[in-house]
Amino acid sequence: MARPQITTKKYASSAIDKVDNKLHDHGSGDSRNSHEKSWQLAMRVMTKRIEKIDVDTCEWEEVLPFMVGDVGEIYRQRQRWKMMLPRVEAHYAVKCNPEPTVIRLLARMNSSFDCASIPEVEAVLEHGVDPSKIILAHPRASVRQKVAAINHGVRQMTVDTKQQLHDAKKYFPTAKLLIRLAPDDSKSKCRLSAKFGCSFDKAKELLHVAKHEGLDVVGIAFHIGSDASDTQAPFNATMLARDLINYAEDSGLYSFSVLDVGGGFTDHLFEPMAASLKAALEFIPQSIRVIAEPGRFMVSSAFRLACQVNDIDYEGNNEGNIPIHINAGVYSDLANVISDHQVRIPKLLCKQDPSSESFRYRVWGPTCDNFDEVVKSCSLPKVSQHDWLYFEEMGAYTIPCATEFNGIRRADIMWVSSERGASSLLGWDADI
Known part of the structure; x- marks a missing residue:
């Protein structure tokens, strides 16, 4: 029923x-x-x-x-994000609140979106959002969901295991992949590193595998944990990602174009966390596009x-x-x-x-x-x-x-x- x-x-x-x-x-x-x-x-x-x-x-x-x-509160939060983090393109995390009115407002404010499933992708596309503004940020989504995302025109997606790279080579070789790191998220209410992301050394291995497979790895992603309380976490995680960016370039593997700094931003700690992130982004080349996945902060x-x-x-x-x-x-x-x-x-x-x-x-x-x-x-x-x-x-x-x-x-x-x-x-x- x-x-x-x-x-x-x-x-x-x-x-x-x-x-x-x-x-x-x-x-x-x-x-x-x-x-x-x-x-x-x-x-x-x-x-x-x-x-x-x-x-x-x-x-x-x-x-x-x-x-x-x-909707006025959502509107102001979106504007607040743009004022504090003008370099960071917000991809609203649909899983947080998928109400059509929320998606419609953010779409009309020219937002991008973080989706974890095909129903979420389809819900966003219904509001006229271009697929290039969507990232499938669920590395453990099924192969068939990832293929369906490609068929919908979504190319950006995260990976964190060798198996996912082999799957990409076989089923969706046109994907634009981001290697997901697992930073320290010990001061968040929901520690996503227990389920997603890989260590720095593992990430280096994945870059070599991806290069061998001829895959298009465009960047690095991380998430400091949902409802994070450590205002230095964005800085520390970004610096870890910077080291991997440098490794990929120095090794002749990849020259990245995207850094996904994930979510974890809260309303009451937003200003100090934004300041922490902005300080770290001074070490990220301007040629790299920076995106994020705020959810609770918006709604x-x-x-x-x-x-x-x-x-x-x-x-x-x-x-x-x-x-x-x-x-x-x-x-x-x-x-x-x-x-x-x-x-x-x-x-x-x-x-x-x-x-x-x-x-x-x-x-x-x-x-x-x-x-x-x-x-x-x-x-x-x-x-x-x-x-x-x-x-x-x-x-x-x-x-x-x-x-x-x-x-x-x-x-x-x-x-x-x-x-x-x-x-x-x-x-x-x-x-x-």
């Missing part, structure tokens, strides 16, 4: 769209103020939807969780999730916390708690008296599985049954990772725009 599609609705605020014209036009300005405008718009949309619900008479579908996605802050409290037991005591059960959990819209190693603390979606007493709560999801724990312990003002909570930074590894276990439906998305530039690119009427 086909899974139900996530439904979407589109909203915008002309009042929000009219503020700060300089920011709208250039993507500059005070990012904190811009984020506050986005938050205010999302809160208004959430509140208006919830105010229409009569908890005593409504249908059960009316109180399902929902997300508010702000995480753009989405907020609203969900209702199903049940609460003030007489219960669960390891010193009052148990709350909400209608979203780690199997559904809070999948990033598991899939992305995130800690997400809810907030109460209503005005509170600053002097009101707070309580410690343990937050559970709606399924019958006791693994469905959202937060082990958090502090909130007093919560009642049927209250609504919301979670911020819900754009990364939530929508694509959500399941419908126990028949729990995934959240609808209500789209808003806090940026005139984003609305214009999408053809949205600011007064919708």
Whole structure:
């Protein structure tokens, strides 16, 4: 049986769209103020939807969780990237959030894309993106997927084993290959080096094999790990790649034209990580095109999730916390708690008296599985049954990772725009 599609609705605020014209036009300005405008718009949309619900008479579908996605936030993050890293061509990591509206906006901002499968490639191509702006950055994708990518016109792809080189010679000799290194990613939440990439010495071997096979190796790739926290990691990994670039040229093997610095960039550490990368790129020849694969950086802050409290037991005591059960959990819209190693603390979606007493709560999801724990312990003002909570930074590894276990439906998305530039690119009427 086909899974139900996530439904979407589109909203915008002309009042929000009219503020700060300089920011709208250039993507500059005070990012904190811009984020506050986005938050205010999302809160208004959430509140208006919830105010229409009569908890005593409504249908059960009316109180399902929902997300508010702000394309303005994505627009500003893309502009922020261009300002901080003008030399680095951003290939949005589609796996992070493959929503068509996200892809369409970034495509219209002339972005490139990092895909891990043929369905992702096809989703990007549907928005008119030229195949030359796509990289299949999954070295362990199947041979048939790589052949299909070639048939779609995608040439750039990463490799990290001898077998992949032999496969390329046999099945897709026209590919433009990048050897993927495994840098130190010990300070990232998701260590991709455990699954992908090769050592420096192994990479040298691969270059000799590729040369013998007559393959077109155009560059080097690496990834410092998903949600990285070491601001020096981009510098160190780039310098490792530089050494391999020099080795390939000094050995007469290849003169590279591409360096892929991967992803791992986060919103709160972006400036120092960008500075680290820019410092390293001073050692990379200008003749080499530099690309990257940001995912969460582009979309995480753009989405907020609203969900209702199903049940609460003030007489219960669960390891010193009052148990709350909400209608979203780690199997559904809070999948990033598991899939992305995130800690997400809810907030109460209503005005509170600053002097009101707070309580410690343990937050559970709606399924019958006791693994469905959202937060082990958090502090909130007093919560009642049927209250609504919301979670911020819900754009990364939530929508694509959500399941419908126990028949729990995934959240609808209500789209808003806090940026005139984003609305214009999408053809949205600011007064919708």
